[in-house]
Amino acid sequence: MEPKFVEYNGTQVIEGWPEKIIAAQSKKTDIIGGIEYPRVPYGQEAQDWGADNHPCGDCAVIKGQLHVPFCDIEQCAACGEQALSCDCDYEEDE
Numbered sequence: 001m002e003p004k005f006v007e008y009n010g011t012q013v014i015e016g017w018p019e020k021i022i023a024a025q026s027k028k029t030d031i032i033g034g035i036e037y038p039r040v041p042y043g044q045e046a047q048d049w050g051a052d053n054h055p056c057g058d059c060a061v062i063k064g065q066l067h068v069p070f071c072d073i074e075q076c077a078a079c080g081e082q083a084l085s086c087d088c089d090y091e092e093d094e
Contacts, residue, residue, distance in 0.1 A: 009055045009062045017068075021061055024068045030077060031091040037077035039066050045075040 008018040029036045043051030043063035051063035059068035067074035076083040083090075 009060050011055050011060050013060050017060065020068045021059070021065065024059075024061070024066050027066065027069070032076070032078040033089045034091075035078070040075040040077050041066055042073070045073070046080055047075075049073050
């Protein structure tokens with residue numbers, strides 16, 4: 001069975017993905033090493049990922065939105081590196 005796609009934020013995403021983007025907007029902070037940090041919205045990362053020109057190339061959020069968890073582009077608020085692969089001690093969501 002082929003996946004079904006829908007348009008959201010100006011791009012084609014797999015059906016069900018818009019709900020993940022919407023849910024990600026309510027997770028405003030991460031707890032890293034026991035300290036609560038505000039998450040870094042798309043377009044405010046240290047590296048320019050082109051937020052002024054297109055949605056996130058990994059999770060399809062638009063400039064100013066929070067990335068879907070485990071997005072390759074999301075910046076760690078503690079160390080500034082790629083959140084998915086940094087060595088920071090993220091506490092698990094309950």
